[in-house]
Amino acid sequence: MAETIELKVEPRNKVGKGAARAARRKGLVPGVIYGDKKPPEPITIERRLLWKYVQTGGFLSTVFILDLGGKKIQAIPRDVHFDPVKDLPIHVDFLRLAKGAGVTVEVHVNFLNEENCPGVKRGGALNIVRHEIEVNCPADAIPEQIDVDLSGLDIGDSIHISDITLPDKVTPAITDRDFTIVTVVGSAAGEAAAKESEDGGDEDGKDE
Secondary structure, eight states: OOOEEEEEEEEOOOOOOOHHHHHEEEEEEOOOOOHHHHEEEEEEEEHHHHHHHHHHHGGGGOOOOEEEEEEEEEEEEEEEEHHHHHTOOEEEEEOOOOOOOOEEEEEEOOOGGGGOOHEEEEEEEEEEEEOOOEEEEGGGGGSOOOOEEETTOOOTOEEEEGGGGOOOOESSSSOSOOEEEEEESSSSHHHHHHHHHTTTOOOOGOOO
């Protein structure tokens, strides 16, 4: 389960472009907390602190406990806007999470045992179709990563979402097809793809 992090934020008394620019000049990033059928709360957060978490990866799938003047709010980042020139965060949106709330997040895929993958040993290459998988899950049970075992995968073989055992209460956000996560490609894979095309094609192809 992903870690919950406490993050100190400050109330933002003035809103608008002028107030936002003034906050940025002070090294702060303006933002807003919204959702859970409550009024939006404008906030600021130290740019240095926000940038630290953005850079670590997985920011948009991390649940934070926002300390807003002593009031603790469970929330998850929904969007971060960046300066087009400096590439630094200039605005952040947080979604409040009610107790027992569910969320839709993208979770990093961790590929295991490439050294035990026969297809790679025979000169094939991994074709990673999805580096992240979008899932629905409880806010307090977001997986840190989804492990995909490459052991035994030969040239022309694929791993689909149906091949993965997800944690309890975690389900794929895409439900209308058995989408591909990774394949091993090589000359044999090309021959197999041609044969599939002659036989009518792979119905999952529309996802790749």
